[in-house]
Amino acid sequence: MFIFPMALASIYFNPKLNRIALILSIIMSTVGRVLAFNLAPEPDLNFQTWYRLILFSITPNVLMLLAIGAIFSALANNTNKMMSSLVDKEEQEKIFNHMKNLSEKSSEVSKGLLEGMETLGEVTNNFLKANEEISDNTVTVVDGIQSSMKLLNIAKPNSSQIYENVQELAEESAEIAQLFVNVETLSNENKVHMQSVTLGMSKMKESADICQTAMEQLEEKTKKIDGIVSVIADISEQTDLLSLNAAIESARAGEQGKGFAVVAEEIRKLSQQTQKTLSDVKEIIGEVLEQNAIAVNAMNQTSSVHEEQKEVILKAEKSAQGVMLATKEMTEKMQLITNNTKHIEQSTGEIVDIVNGITKISKKNQEALDVVAASVETGSTSIRQLEEVVDSIREMSDELAIVVQS
Structure with missing residues (x-):
């Protein structure tokens, strides 16, 4: 979602506009993650501290945006140089047609990236839900184990008393x-x-x-x-x-x-x-x-x-x-x-x-483990979807690189 402004700014072949779009994307993405960390009703178990949030969420996202911004800036600079060096009308027309194709292809790539980001958001939500379910069921299993240990501690003196009797x-x-x-x-x-x-x-x-x-x-x-x-x-x-x-x-x-x-x-x-x-x-x-x-x-x-x-x-x-x-x-x-x-x-x-x-606690633990297994299966499915999205983005990037090189 934050890549779309950079893709749109790159159409105008203006480096300054690309840099502004990149900075705004980084700021908005970072602000969104900070607000989600502070205002979310249920904490994300993957990012429970500021250190983990900055190290594993904000930093990778900023690096990704910088890399994509650098790619769009390089495309804009190369295109601008190519257009400034052309004097022939026929060549300008070719360049215009090439830029038109590039713009259409960029639009398609932007749409693909937007769809990929939506899919990535859904996958992320699924991951969050699965992690929450795993966390809840893990707590239930731990509580069940603790209850079982308490019951076993109670049963131990009774067993000793029975042995003595x-x-x-x-x-x-x-x-x-x-x-x-x-x-x-x-x-x-x-x-x-x-x-x-x-x-x-x-x-x-x-x-x-x-x-x-x-x-x-x-x-x-x-x-x-x-x-x-x-x-x-x-x-x-x-x-x-x-x-x-x-x-x-x-x-x-x-x-x-x-x-x-x-x-x-x-x-x-x-x-x-x-x-x-x-x-x-x-x-x-x-x-x-x-x-x-x-x-x-x-x-x-x-x-x-x-x-x-x-x-x-x-x-x-x-x-x-x-x-x-x-x-x-x-x-x-x-x-x-x-x-x-x-x-x-x-x-x-x-x-x-x-x-x-x-026995009852064991049944509850079994049910909780079944839920955890289902959550893990859901996570596996989401990972496969994410791999498909990444492959799709890679293919569109390759096509865009071919168009640029031609």
Whole structure:
């Protein structure tokens, strides 16, 4: 757009006018870029500082305008010299026709340059838009990465906590397994003790049965002794009566001893019966003593078994206390495991949320990268268009150079 005044001024073949057009083009181009840098609502990411603006925008543009101005000035000077050296009318006419062709060709070149500059402006705008989109999406991607890092930093302590809880849970599980082994051992001991108690109780029952039988037999023997005592008592009474009768008969008979002999015979029989009875009593007493000995032995065994059962019961009581303590400890361990499980569940839920958040951010980053890729593709297309414009300008410059040389 700023080349058109220089091209138009070169038609008049006036070096001064060419220089004025060149200076005005440089001033207007520079002022336009400075105003765009200060007043643009969105800053150009390619020229964020005055240094970059001057070095990469204003300076190349000024150099380009100076080069094009120098070309137009040289064309004007050469044309002016050619026209001043011609005296022949025919040559002037040729020169006029040549200048006419040159003017037409310059006009075409100016139009081509104008169209090229418009295309270049569109390409520049496309580049600016693509750069803005790339910048925005780059910021989005960076924010997403920072958010992902924050979430990962949050997830790291939770992962460590889960690892510690799992380790503690494994240790508690090992302790619980050992407690179960201890409980099983105690249960087996209790089983043995209870079997001993059962066997002892059976022995006690047998001893009690033996004692009962012995006592019953002793009772029967005692009854027999009672009967024998009764017989002895009857014999004693009868002996007293016979003795009395013998005394009476002896008193009557005086010298005569017939009645006394009868009484004496009866007393002899009673004596024999008494001896036999006493023998039976002696035998019964021996049996009673034997049964008493058996009863005493059985009672001793019962006492011994009772002491053993007492010790077994004490052991069973201690084992039961051990089982109760182990059960209580297992309950506490199970409560601790339950709490750790809750913590693990809570931490797992937080990690799931974090993973979901990272997944959403990754999707946004993917979308942003897709936009960046599209912007890059647009930039590539714009670069190809710019190359075509540059080739077109080069062709028109070559044609203009051919016209000038002819």
